[in-house]
Amino acid sequence: MSDYAHGAGGVALPSRRALLFVPAHRERYVAGAARAGADGAVLDLEDSVPESEKPAARAALPADLAALAGVSLVIVRVNAGDDLEADLTACRDAGVTEVLLPKVDDTRDIATFDALCERLGYRPDLSVLVESSKGQRHLDDILARPGITTVALGVEDLRAEIELHAPRRTQTSSTIVAAMGDLVLAAFAHGVTPLGIAGSIAELRDEELFARGARAAFAMGMRGSYCIHPRQVPHLLREFSPSPADRDWARRVLAAGEEAARAGRGAFVVDNAMVDAPLVDRARRILAVPATRPDLANPADATPLASAATDALSLAPAATSERNPL
Numbered sequence: 001m002s003d004y005a006h007g008a009g010g011v012a013l014p015s016r017r018a019l020l021f022v023p024a025h026r027e028r029y030v031a032g033a034a035r036a037g038a039d040g041a042v043l044d045l046e047d048s049v050p051e052s053e054k055p056a057a058r059a060a061l062p063a064d065l066a067a068l069a070g071v072s073l074v075i076v077r078v079n080a081g082d083d084l085e086a087d088l089t090a091c092r093d094a095g096v097t098e099v100l101l102p103k104v105d106d107t108r109d110i111a112t113f114d115a116l117c118e119r120l121g122y123r124p125d126l127s128v129l130v131e132s133s134k135g136q137r138h139l140d141d142i143l144a145r146p147g148i149t150t151v152a153l154g155v156e157d158l159r160a161e162i163e164l165h166a167p168r169r170t171q172t173s174s175t176i177v178a179a180m181g182d183l184v185l186a187a188f189a190h191g192v193t194p195l196g197i198a199g200s201i202a203e204l205r206d207e208e209l210f211a212r213g214a215r216a217a218f219a220m221g222m223r224g225s226y227c228i229h230p231r232q233v234p235h236l237l238r239e240f241s242p243s244p245a246d247r248d249w250a251r252r253v254l255a256a257g258e259e260a261a262r263a264g265r266g267a268f269v270v271d272n273a274m275v276d277a278p279l280v281d282r283a284r285r286i287l288a289v290p291a292t293r294p295d296l297a298n299p300a301d302a303t304p305l306a307s308a309a310t311d312a313l314s315l316a317p318a319a320t321s322e323r324n325p326l
Contacts, residue, residue, distance in 0.1 A: 015039060015223070015224070015289065015290055016039050016040060016073070016150060016193060016195065016223065016224040017039050017223070017224040017225075017236050017237050017240035017241065017290075018037075018038040018039050018040075018224060018225070018227060018232070018233045018236035018237050018240070019038060019039060019040045019041070019042050019073075019075070019195070019224065019225070019226045019227070020033050020036050020038040020040070020041050020042065020226075020227055020228075020229075020230065020232075020233060021042045021044050021048065021077070021226055021227065021228050022041055022042065022043060022044060023044050023048040023049050023057065024043040024044055024045055024049065024057040024058075024060050024061060024064055024076070025049055025053045025056045025057035025060050027060070027063075027067075030043070030060075030064050030067050030068065031067055032230055033068065033071070033230070034067055034068050034070060034071060035230075036230040036233050037230075037233055037234070037237070038071070038227075038230075038233045038236075038237075039072070039073060039224065039237075040071065040072065040073030040074065040075060041068050041071050041073070041074050041075070042074075042075045042076070042077055042100060042226060043061065043064050043065075043068075043074065043075070043076045043077070044057075044076075044077045045057050045058060045076060045077060045078055045079055045083075045087050045090075046077050046078065046079045046080075046102055047102075048228075054079070054083060058086065058087065058090035059090070061076065061090055061091065061093075061094035061096065062093075062094045062095075065094055065095065065096070073098070074096070074097075074098075075096075075098045075099065075100050075127065076091050076096045076098070076099055076100065077099075077100040077102060077129075078091065078099055078100070078101060078102075079102070080101065080102055080103040080104075080109065081103075084112070084113070084116060085116050085120075088113075088116055088117060088120055088122060089120060091122070091124065092120055092121075092122040092124075096124060097124055097125060098124055098125040098126070098127065098149065099124045099125070099126055099127070100127045100128070100129065101113055101126060101127070101128050101129070102128075102129040102131065102154065103129065103131050103132070103135075103154070103157075104128045104129060104130055104131075104135055104142055105130075105132055105134045105135045105138065106134065106135070106138040106141065106142065107138065107141050107142060107144075107145070109142075110128075110142060110145050113126070114145075125147070125149050126145075126147060126148050126149060127148065127149045127150040127151070127152075128142065128148060128150075128151050128152075129151075129152050129153075129154045130142065130151060130152070130153055130154065130183070131153070131154025131157035131158060132154075132157060132158060132161060133158065133161060133162065136153070136158070136179050136182065136183070139151075139182065139183060139186040140186055140189075140190075143186055143187065143189075143190040143192050144190060148190070148192050149192065149193065150187075150192060150193040150194070150195050151183060151186075151187050151192050151193070151194060151195070152183075152194070152195040152196050152225075152226060153176075153179055153180060153183050153196050155176060155196065155199075155200060155201075156200065156202065158176065158179065159173070159176065162175060167200075176198075177198065180196055180198065180217070180220060180222070181220060183196070184220055184221035184222060185221075188221070193223050193224070194221060194222050194223060195222060195223060195224050195225055195226065196217055196222050196225055197210075197213040197214045197216075197217045197222070197225045197236075198212075198213045198214075198216035198217045198220070199212070199213030199216075200213075201225065201226055201227050201228055201232070202228065204228075204229055204231075204232075207231075207235065210232060210235055211235040211238070211239055214235055214236055214239035214240060215239045217239075217240075218239055218240050222240070223240065224236060224240050225240070241289050241290070241291065242286045242289055246286055247286060247287060249270070249271070249283070249286075250282075250283035250284070250286040250287045251283075251287065252270055252271075253270050253275055253279060253280060253283040254280070254283050254284065254287070256268050256269075256270050256275065257275070257280050257283075
């Protein structure tokens with residue numbers, strides 16, 4: 001995958017437009033993730049796995065990794081708290097190269113993770129989920145830990161903490177939008193990739209609503225999102241990629257920039273607007289984003305989310321003992 005964004009000091013932020021959660025103990029879902037076309041798969045040991053199935057989920061990791069051998073990025077979401085050491089041990093033994101740590105509230109959670117990894121002789125890449133107001137307030141301190149790859153806001157948990165009304169599918173509160181903006185700025189300041197959508201990844205009925213949430217998040221600076229169903233993947237691949245018009249603008253900027261450089265000019269005009277070094281850098285980053293897969297380019301041609309209700313709702317709390325992954 002191409003690196004297409006840069007944070008502080010020119011740190012490359014890798015392309016992770018669509019990261020598909022899959023319960024680690026469900027072989028059929030793992031097989032589906034291998035065919036989904038996402039940028040990466042996230043094997044879940046946490047919320048989508050009932051407590052009684054967690055040992056089986058850990059034991060399944062080697063087989064899961066083998067089934068996902070064709071996926072370029074495989075991450076494992078571990079449990080915070082008492083199960084963390086057992087999860088990290090299973091990840092180490094299976095050869096997992098990146099771990100997603102949930103419910104990070106402050107630097108003590110990071111220190112606990114690092115201490116366990118040190119004791120286990122395990123050095124995975126680390127991504128984090130911030131899922132509370134406390135974690136949101138400590139973002140800068142959390143992300144100051146060197147080597148964090150991505151950060152995402154656990155919107156469902158944060159909404160449960162601050163809202164006293166039934167979920168509203170078509171409205172994202174101004175508090176959540178502000179939290180997303182804070183997360184984007186903190187992530188870029190520390191050279192970390194920010195992930196998330198404006199809305200809920202649990203949205204499985206309304207394709208356009210889900211897509212609009214991704215589109216809005218991309219405009220805010222998010223670089224991709226987790227998702228919970230393969231039908232969501234093409235929407236994320238499309239919405240977290242610059243449009244054809246954006247790419248055309250970027251090509252014209254770079255061409256005009258080369259001509260200006262030959263003439264000894266540092267600034268030049270494209271589309272009746274002045275362009276200088278920051279916009280040239282933006283044009284390069286736009287063209288570095290991987291193009292949406294041609295076979296997934298038009299989500300309207302895919303089976304609608306609602307028509308896959310049986311499989312889709314198998315991850316929802318109302319349909320099964322498995323809880324919503326986020």
